[in-house]
Structure formats: structure tokens, C-alpha cells
Amino acid sequence: MQTMDTLECSDCPIRHNAVCAKCDSQELEILEEIxxxxxxxPGQTICWAGDEMGFVASVITGVxxxxxxxxxxxxxxxxxxxxxxxxxxxxxxxxxxDVIAITEMTLCCFRRKPFERLVHETPHISHxxxxxxxxxxxxxxxxxxxxxxxxxxxxxxxxxxxIARREAAVGLVPHSSxxxxxxxxxxxxxxxxxxxxxxxxxxxxxxxxxxGIIHLEGKRRITIPDLEALIQETGDDYDGGMIS
Amino acid sequence: MQTMDTLECSDCPIRHNAVCAKCDSQELEILEEIxxxxxxxPGQTICWAGDEMGFVASVITGVxxxxxxxxxxxxxxxxxxxxxxxxxxxxxxxxxxDVIAITEMTLCCFRRKPFERLVHETPHISHxxxxxxxxxxxxxxxxxxxxxxxxxxxxxxxxxxxIARREAAVGLVPHSSxxxxxxxxxxxxxxxxxxxxxxxxxxxxxxxxxxGIIHLEGKRRITIPDLEALIQETGDDYDGGMIS
DNA sequence: CGCCCGGTTGACTATGGTCAATACGTGTGG
DNA sequence: CCACACGTATTGACCATAGTCAACCGGGCG
Numbered sequence: 001m002q003t004m005d006t007l008e009c010s011d012c013p014i015r016h017n018a019v020c021a022k023c024d025s026q027e028l029e030i031l032e033e034i035x036x037x038x039x040x041x042p043g044q045t046i047c048w049a050g051d052e053m054g055f056v057a058s059v060i061t062g063v064x065x066x067x068x069x070x071x072x073x074x075x076x077x078x079x080x081x082x083x084x085x086x087x088x089x090x091x092x093x094x095x096x097x098d099v100i101a102i103t104e105m106t107l108c109c110f111r112r113k114p115f116e117r118l119v120h121e122t123p124h125i126s127h128x129x130x131x132x133x134x135x136x137x138x139x140x141x142x143x144x145x146x147x148x149x150x151x152x153x154x155x156x157x158x159x160x161x162x163i164a165r166r167e168a169a170v171g172l173v174p175h176s177s178x179x180x181x182x183x184x185x186x187x188x189x190x191x192x193x194x195x196x197x198x199x200x201x202x203x204x205x206x207x208x209x210x211x212g213i214i215h216l217e218g219k220r221r222i223t224i225p226d227l228e229a230l231i232q233e234t235g236d237d238y239d240g241g242m243i244s
Numbered sequence: 245m246q247t248m249d250t251l252e253c254s255d256c257p258i259r260h261n262a263v264c265a266k267c268d269s270q271e272l273e274i275l276e277e278i279x280x281x282x283x284x285x286p287g288q289t290i291c292w293a294g295d296e297m298g299f300v301a302s303v304i305t306g307v308x309x310x311x312x313x314x315x316x317x318x319x320x321x322x323x324x325x326x327x328x329x330x331x332x333x334x335x336x337x338x339x340x341x342d343v344i345a346i347t348e349m350t351l352c353c354f355r356r357k358p359f360e361r362l363v364h365e366t367p368h369i370s371h372x373x374x375x376x377x378x379x380x381x382x383x384x385x386x387x388x389x390x391x392x393x394x395x396x397x398x399x400x401x402x403x404x405x406x407i408a409r410r411e412a413a414v415g416l417v418p419h420s421s422x423x424x425x426x427x428x429x430x431x432x433x434x435x436x437x438x439x440x441x442x443x444x445x446x447x448x449x450x451x452x453x454x455x456g457i458i459h460l461e462g463k464r465r466i467t468i469p470d471l472e473a474l475i476q477e478t479g480d481d482y483d484g485g486m487i488s
Numbered sequence: 489c490g491c492c493c494g495g496t497t498g499a500c501t502a503t504g505g506t507c508a509a510t511a512c513g514t515g516t517g518g
Numbered sequence: 519c520c521a522c523a524c525g526t527a528t529t530g531a532c533c534a535t536a537g538t539c540a541a542c543c544g545g546g547c548g
Contacts, residue, residue: 066385068385068386068389070389070393070479070480070481071480071481072479074393074479075393076388076389076392076393078385078388078389079385089378091375096382097385119371120367120371123364123367123370126367126370126371126374127363127364127370129374130370130373130374130377131335133374133377133378133381134333134377136381137377137380137381137384138340140381140384140385140388141310141312141322141323141341141384142312143388144320144322144384144387144388144391145312145314145320145322147388147391147392147439148320148391148438148439149314149318149319149320149439151503151504152503152504186525186526186527187526187527187528188526188527194392195391195392195393196504196505197504197505197506198526198527199504199505199506199507199527199528199529200503200504200505201527202527202528202529203504203528203529205527205528206528206529219512219526219527235314235316235318236314236315237314237315395535395536396535396536430493430494430495431494431495431496432494432495440536440537441536441537441538442494442495443495443496443497443536443537443538443539444535444536444537446495446496446497447496447497447536449496450496450497463494463495489548490547490548491546491547491548492545492546492547492548493544493545493546494543494544494545495542495543495544495545496541496542496543496544497540497541497542497543498539498540498541498542499538499539499540499541500537500538500539500540501536501537501538501539502535502536502537502538503534503535503536503537504533504534504535504536505532505533505534505535506531506532506533506534507530507531507532507533508529508530508531508532509528509529509530509531510527510528510529510530511526511527511528511529512525512526512527512528513524513525513526513527514523514524514525515522515523515524516521516522516523516524517520517521517522517523518519518520518521518522
């Protein structure tokens, strides 16, 4: 957790996607005053479930996960946050989820109380937050279909497809014919996301590789020679059924 | 679909829980003007996934479900809406879900365009909508844990527990020692909610009955002699882990 | 009466989980 | 430089949970 150089909001890489996307320059000035940066290392826990969380934040760089754990250790990931995503809930003092950095991360934090006041007084912020929350809800519901009704192979294909989509949306990847996906997740993290064991994840990835649907470079980099073929394996068939 | 008597907002049974909960009397007057009631029969489809939906609505009475279906017929329920819950998403012309009435229902509908303008101009509405959406998101994530990591027995116990909680919250049931739950769902609907087959649902309910955790009157009414014992079966252990 | 719908139960099967051995890559220390 | 340990991933053998297919039950209604 080291202090960061102070970045001007106007130069912020997530300026047009984050919770502040709709703010005008005057509103940005207010945010500018109450914001501060935080840095996390891979594996570091940002917040434990149930802990008091004194701030909310936007992800500027890096990836973190939200997860829930039962007493006997079974864990389920319930969200994966990429740059511009929002962490925390206004008007609640604690998260019900573990928030864990899986890569190096930089957050743009706001102390909760002043931010809550701002949400209350600034429609541009509350409207954007509503939009983002509705998107998160759609994503969670899409995930419910995956968890409840898909086979292990379909789950893996869906995960790869979704990460490819998100990387494309964030603009990391040109929408080329030969899609390359850098998995930010270990096999165990994928298992926790998909409601599988890590052995099953490994087996299904091997199977997709053997069938030529994907190609591996090292353990984490996946090449998709034919995106249509991958989508076929997700069980969704045509790429409708996906939330645009 | 029959026209209803026009109910005054001030007499509305969901006045203090619905999307209009924070509205003052002046704001209610505006709503009063654009609202209209709709009635649905059990089994009736309110909206198919992908269809244009000209209105948004609050559930006044009855229960409906949101579900997604894969081409081969596998379906997953992603939400269950009780009185005061909100149907539809501002700024989107179609739902990605099938919305199906499972009991007789009355909705308080608002044409989408005027309602969107209202959301935009009325913080009391957008703030309440944000709160409700955040609650829905928490519920969806709790459900992800159930779908991804729980056994069939734990899933059934969790469903019964959640319905008991919701019925208590809506105020249908005094929080007595001997909890009675009226399942609004068929075995098949439960299966679609829990990511199981209806046979497994039936078997697990029989097993819980045999073990004395629940008691059945008819097929749909469940008595819970010891709520703690049921919660034990959910796998959550202590009733923390639940979202309050 | 007989049909239909929702539910229950049984026999068998398949998918994914469990446990365990092995491989691979990287960083540490003798 | 090599030996070793550790974390991550792969693979195999076996098993358990839940799915499939099918028979049967019981109540309500035309």
C-alpha cells in the first residue's frame, strides 16, 4: 500500500467509464478533493467479508475478485472487477464479500461518508451508479445461468468467452479474427468462479485444447482460432442470449 | 388482463417499500397520473425475453419469476418478484428475461418513456431504485453461492429458509416459533430456481421430511418446527453469511 | 369416468468430485 | 551450479451425487 502520484481526473484512463463518467468539470473538482489512491499487490486482501470498509473506490488498473466462503471452506466467486468497476456500496458500512486483488492494482478511493453525501446531492453520480449496478445485476444473472445449468465444458467455454468480451470492451484487445486472451486467474480461481473443482477445470481446458477450440501458450495465455466455434461450446448457440 | 379499480397511491399496500417509497405527496401526484393497473393470471407470461416492453412496473400483489432459457430447453430462474419489487429496467427497451406470473398478480405500471424522464428528474425515485437494485444484486450473488457450491439438500433448505425470510419481511407472517411457509412454486419451478431436476427436488424434500426438519401439509404448505435446525441444513451455519 | 397435471419413487447411469501421484517453473541456499 | 522446496497445473483411478428414464399415485375437472 504505497502512496501514488496524484493523477488529474481529466487525465484518468477510466474517466469515461467509471462512476464519475457523467460528471462535469465542476463535479470533478469536488471528487478531486476527496479522492486518494491506493495500491495493492497480487494476493492482497482489500477487505474481508463483514469488515468495516471506510471507503468506496473505482478500479483504475488491475483485477480483483469478490467472493463468499462457507465455514467448511467452499468458496464461490461472485464478481470480478476490472478497470472502471466500482467497489463498495453506499449506505452500508461493510461488504458481505471478500475483496481480493489478483493482480497488482490501483484504486481511486473516496471516504464513504463524503461520497454518500455526494451520491445524494449529485444526480450525475447516482444515475451512473444505478446504470453500473444494473449492469452488475445482469452480469450476476447471466452467471446464475452458467452456474445452475451448464456443463463443465460449457462453463469453461463461457468463462473464456466472457473474459474475451470484457477485455475487448475495456479496449485492451483489437477485435481481431485471432483472439488472444490473457487469463488473470489461476485454475483454482476459475474453479471458484465456475462452481467446479480445479481438477475439472484443468481437464476441461485440456479437452478444449485437444479439440482445437483453444490453443495455449504457457498456462495463462489462450489463443482462440475461431471465436464462433468457442461460442458454440458455451451452449448459448447464437451470441444472443448474451447481454450486450 | 382486466382493468382495475383505481387505487389511490396513499392507500397502496406497497407504498412504503416500492420504488415510490421515498416520494413526497407532490411526486406521488405525478405518478398517480401516469400509472395504470394490470392484472395477470397464474401461468401467464408478462414478457418474453427479448420482447419490447413498453412499461415498467411495481408488483402490488402476487408472485412472478424472471428466467432465462437455453435453446435446448434448460432453464434457470434468476429472480422471484414479490409485492413491492420492481419489474423492468429504465433505459432499455427489452428485458433479457422471461417474466412469468406464477400466481394471480396485480401490477402498477408506468409507461417507460415518462417513467424514465421521472427517474431522471426525481432523486427520490432514482435513489430508491438504486437501493432496490443493490438489494437485488446482493440477492443474486447470494444465489450464486447456492447454485455453485451447495449440495441438493442444502439448496432445498436454503430455498425454504429464504422464502420464510421474505414472507416474514413482507409482513405476511408473524415471526412466530413455528414457522409456516406457503410455497408459491411447483417442484419444477423450484428445480429451475435451484439448478436441479424436479425429481431431485422431490427426493430432497421427502428426505427433509423424513428427518423431521420440515413437515408438509398438502404439497405446498411447509411447517418448520425448528428454524435453527433448518438453517443448520443450509450449510451457512450461523445465520450470518446471509445478507440482512 | 377417465384424463391430465403435479408429485413421488425406483433402477440405472453419467458427470464431476476426491484422493493421489507426477510434472513443471521459479526462487533460495548450500 | 545443482539440489531442493514450493506453488501451480496435469493426469489417473475410483467414487458419489445428482440426472435420466420410467412407472405409479392422487386430486380436480371436463
